[in-house]
Amino acid sequence: MSGLTVALDAMGGDFGPQVTVPASVQALLQYPSLNVILFGDQQAITEQLSLLNQLKHPRLRIVHCDHVIANDTRPSQALRRSQGSSMRMALEAVAAGQADACVSAGNTGALMALSRFTLKLLPGVDRPALVAAIPTNTDHKTWLLDLGANVSCDADTLFQFAVMGAVLAEQDLADKPRVALLNIGEEEIKGNDLVKRCAELLCESPEIDYIGYLEGNELYSGRADVIVCDGFVGNVSLKTSEGVANLFIDSIKNAITRNPIKRLVAKWLFNDLFISLKRLNPDQYNGASLLGLRGIVVKSHGSADIAAFSNAIGEAVHEVKRQIPTKISDRLEAVLLERHY
């Protein structure tokens, strides 16, 4: 295979091959240089490929795995008992250089533990972080991290998250990314010791364009390109956003779909509204990345549909092309040297 290769955990997520296989075929169409290796139950995968009449796709191959990591498996159990599982074999393909990135919609805790175990951390990184792009009411997106890889962390770890997030964000920007800390007030005196200490570190670092604290209501304002918080806060705030977005989308759907005439009139009248609401749909920005590893790992929502899972594959392709891990490693080395002298 030439071009770039993504190793897919075909069994992960709420729907397994029913979503991961059609999403792979869709991504292969979209990216002509992409190769996909599907790790999972050969029969289940073949059935889906056959439905799509894609049994002999030249850029797709299957590696059979007997075993799947369940959603309730603890990370520690996953480390001990994951040999031969689709998730672990996909990660091992990246570690062995057979693939450039791994994508999975499986158990998040297991994926983080196994990623760290098989791929290892980059030098200068204490913990990996889960990062995703969120939409804003401006033209560009904001990267939010950590989204749940670390339930508690210290100021140095948060600082590393800021550096890693900035590397990811600057790929799409002309200027230095604006980095903010998520806090419960914008004034310097607000917040807990963790954010205050991290703010000091960020202020001292000329490599980073630190713009201060942002509150939850500014997450989607586009005021920052990177917003940093610990994994508990990041996870709650991202999931809260999804909850509110779904509440709105459901209200609108209910009001409209109950009546077919209303539906038609609504489509005619508010086409631009639906486009902008679609932009706020969490599926549109599916694909959270695990940063800080010696390899690329993208985590999809468990409940992702075909389009959303295909977006996650697209995120992996993007990161492979931009060589994110190498860039993070170089930047961290520069920042730490700078702090040292």
Added chain:
Amino acid sequence: MSGLTVALDAMGGDFGPQVTVPASVQALLQYPSLNVILFGDQQAITEQLSLLNQLKHPRLRIVHCDHVIANDTRPSQALRRSQGSSMRMALEAVAAGQADACVSAGNTGALMALSRFTLKLLPGVDRPALVAAIPTNTDHKTWLLDLGANVSCDADTLFQFAVMGAVLAEQDLADKPRVALLNIGEEEIKGNDLVKRCAELLCESPEIDYIGYLEGNELYSGRADVIVCDGFVGNVSLKTSEGVANLFIDSIKNAITRNPIKRLVAKWLFNDLFISLKRLNPDQYNGASLLGLRGIVVKSHGSADIAAFSNAIGEAVHEVKRQIPTKISDRLEAVLLERHY
């Protein structure tokens, strides 16, 4: 004055008397047994009353205060230099028994510190908590706490929050309130030490109908009547919700108001939609309460408009009628006794 009396910090919030005075007049109309004492600059208040032609309202009186606590005043400064300020004098009126509750849209940190200093904590309470009702996609609301009174706390404090939230919630319910902890996963193994330890305490307490962990996307699902978290997480998640809600409301307003014909057709067709969107507007549920004190204190949004500030006064009236502090005190005593034997 007969009936119940609310002491208002007339100077707090982004708009001061321009909002607090008309909101008081509106609340006086709505609650015939309500008396209001406005604490603040006599001249500014009188000007507003004169505009409303309410200079001689029989249930409204003014207590002049020279001084206002600024929004960037630290809690520690507020404690030292707040004598004679509108916020402190309103709280002192409650402490002295001249009023039954205090409402302020001023500096949150200062209000919490001064409330604790002037009113004192109830026995069995380690820290006060800020609680608010949030809308759900069911018929009843959910109480979320803590919303920022405590940037970090221990499991016992979270447990007390659960008890206090349950007392507030059960006033409107036929059954025992369902209490949940906000976490980053629903499985028992998920989360940080704080929530795990608090979950143990809640499981051991037969007084509380503890239903387990809920994730951020379930905040507005109506699955729980009370959701408990620390103040950092609660504040970020509430403000994040406001950010997302405003993003949606702005998108809808933009799509509709740009064109007057669309606006008319939209109103005619989607009246039920607008009602349900209005329900999700943060102003509708303005009025967060400080629980755990020997008195009733309601915090309004700083940016509240007249209707929103009037809702905050309504919340204070509701809590006075239900004698919330006494009920919290009795319940905590019962729960702690139960745990002791």
